[in-house]
Amino acid sequence: MDDLVLLTGISGFLGGHVGLALLKAGYRVRGSVRDLGKADKVRASLQRAGGDVSRLDFVALELNSDAGWDAAMRGVRYLQHTASPFVTNMPKDRMELIRPAVDGTRRALQAALAAEVERIVVTSSMAAIAYGHSRDRSTPFTGADWTDLAGRGVNAYVESKTLAEREAWTVIDSAGRHDDLATINPSVILGPLLDDDPGTSAALVGRLMNGSVPAAARIYFSVIDARDVAEAHVRAMTAPEAGGRRYAIGDRTLSLLEFADVVRAGLPEFSPRLPKREVPDWMVRLFAFVDKDIRGNVGELGVERRIDARDAVALLGHPLIAAPEAVLATARSLVAQGLVKQP
Numbered sequence: 001m002d003d004l005v006l007l008t009g010i011s012g013f014l015g016g017h018v019g020l021a022l023l024k025a026g027y028r029v030r031g032s033v034r035d036l037g038k039a040d041k042v043r044a045s046l047q048r049a050g051g052d053v054s055r056l057d058f059v060a061l062e063l064n065s066d067a068g069w070d071a072a073m074r075g076v077r078y079l080q081h082t083a084s085p086f087v088t089n090m091p092k093d094r095m096e097l098i099r100p101a102v103d104g105t106r107r108a109l110q111a112a113l114a115a116e117v118e119r120i121v122v123t124s125s126m127a128a129i130a131y132g133h134s135r136d137r138s139t140p141f142t143g144a145d146w147t148d149l150a151g152r153g154v155n156a157y158v159e160s161k162t163l164a165e166r167e168a169w170t171v172i173d174s175a176g177r178h179d180d181l182a183t184i185n186p187s188v189i190l191g192p193l194l195d196d197d198p199g200t201s202a203a204l205v206g207r208l209m210n211g212s213v214p215a216a217a218r219i220y221f222s223v224i225d226a227r228d229v230a231e232a233h234v235r236a237m238t239a240p241e242a243g244g245r246r247y248a249i250g251d252r253t254l255s256l257l258e259f260a261d262v263v264r265a266g267l268p269e270f271s272p273r274l275p276k277r278e279v280p281d282w283m284v285r286l287f288a289f290v291d292k293d294i295r296g297n298v299g300e301l302g303v304e305r306r307i308d309a310r311d312a313v314a315l316l317g318h319p320l321i322a323a324p325e326a327v328l329a330t331a332r333s334l335v336a337q338g339l340v341k342q343p
Contacts, residue, residue, distance in 0.1 A: 005237070006076045006117075008032040008061060008108060009083030011042050013199035014123060014189055017230035018080055023051035025234055032061040032072065032083065045195040063104025073115035078237050081108045082123040084164065094156035101160035102167050109171040109181075117180075119243065121236045122168045124183040126222065127161040129248055130305045140308035143185065143246035153303070165246075179243035182236040186229045187222035187250030187307055190326040193333035205330045208260050209340045211273035216257040218278050220304045222250035223323035228316065235315050242315060250307030252323035259327055266328040267335070269343050 005022055009015035010031030022029050023046065033039060039058040047053045059072045063083060073079075084101050105122065112120050130141040132151025147154065147162045154162075165183055172181040188201050198206055207213050232249055236242040254262070260274040309320060334340040 002028065003077045004028045004030060004075050005078045005080055006030045006032065006059075006072055006112075007080045007082065008104075009081075009123075010058075011038045012082060013193070013197070013202070014186075014226055014229060015082040016042065016045060016194040017191070017226040018082055018233045019056070020046055020049050020051045020194065021227075021230040021234045022080070023053070023055055026055075027078075028055045029057075030072065030076065031056060031058050033058055034060065034062060036060050041195065049194055063100040063107065066107065069107060069111035070114065073111050073117065076112070076115060077118050079108065079112040079117050079120045080123075080233055080237065081105065081120065081168075082233075083108075084123065084161070094159060097156045097160040098163060101164040105164040105167050106171055109168055113171070113175050113177065119237050120168075120172070120181045121233050122165065122181065122183045123233070124165040124168075124185045124246070125161040126185055126187040126248065126250060126305070126307065127158040128165045129185050129246075130307075131158045131162075135303050138306075140306040141248055142308045143248045143311055145248075181244065182242045183246045184229060184232050184236060184312075185246055185248045186224045187305075188224070189226050189229055190223055190330040191226035191321070191333075192329045193337055193339075196337045196339060198334060198337075198339050202330045202334060205259060205263070205327060206334050206340050208256075208274055209263060209267075209270050209331060209334060213256075213260075213275050215277055215279035216255070216260060216275040219256050220253050221256075221259075222253045222305055222307050223326050224250045224307075224309075225321035225323075225326035225329070228312075228320050231316055232312055235317075239315060245311070247312045247315060248307050249309050249312035249320070251309070251320045251326070253304050253306050254323055254327070262324045262327045263331045267331055270331075273343065 005027050007019050007029055010019045011033045019029055019031055036058060043053050061068050061072055128147050129145045132148030132154050149159055149162060172178055190201055257278050264271045264274050
């Protein structure tokens with residue numbers, strides 16, 4: 001297969017998994033990185049994971065710069081746009097997140113349309129679907145839902161993902177090519193690490209395992225395995241029915257304490273370090289005065305968001321990897337990569 005795919009953000013956790021899935025499916029991949037000095041590390045990690053890196057090359061691109069985008073699109077049949085800024089501590093200036101997310105999405109899509117790329121897949125997020133709604137909502141969220149930016153609990157990251165996806169649809173609709181875009185909207189992405197960069201979500205599991213979380217806050221996460229998210233990206237790239245659609249993808253919603261219980265069952269040697277109880281909400285709010293990570297999540301206490309992933313399951317053609325399996329795969333990878341030391 002000679003089809004060439006431009007994959008932005010290949011050095012990220014999800015980007016690496018998408019790159020691996022593309023290579024295993026026989027595509028040629030042009031991966032974008034901000035610094036070409038990262039290329040060798042990415043190449044080595046994908047090769048270790050079984051990717052044919054003879055079909056891989058790299059290009060340097062920035063979300064906030066026009067330089068290089070037109071050249072990067074030469075010969076490209078499909079665009080996979082996974083690159084987007086992500087942080088746990090919200091910046092004082094919301095535009096530090098919003099501007100590169102929105103401008104980068106516009107820049108990538110406009111370059112792809114100018115190059116007459118056949119299909120574009122954009123990594124969006126549950127953040128663009130499930131926020132700003134009633135805290136008491138029990139109905140699962142689907143690809144038909146949009147985050148209400150005027151609602152409660154909308155931080156800079158949520159706003160950046162929502163505005164970036166809306167920009168993608170605006171650009172594609174303005175070009176009259178609605179059915180040539182698909183977006184994948186995953187929940188919290190876990191699963192096996194491809195290298196020694198844990199990323200933000202896996203680092204949360206690492207904190208549980210290293211004993212720095214003595215008691216768990218009453219916070220809930222809908223979990224999806226990176227392998228399913230990557231496969232959904234590849235399927236959405238060519239499946240005729242995927243064009244013009246948003247795919248919410250997430251398995252079970254687990255509490256932070258359930259994360260710990262999953263790790264405890266699979267890696268019992270870590271049991272002494274793992275939290276065994278939940279901390280009262282009032283205590284979490286008290287600690288938020290001195291801990292920025294906690295402060296940014298106080299609004300999430302007790303909120304359970306669930307995803308209806310039936311459309312994504314139909315796209316994949318098989319059930320999702322179970323959320324506990326994704327958590328345990330992350331935990332085992334953290335140990336294997338030397339990011340969490342054995343007790």
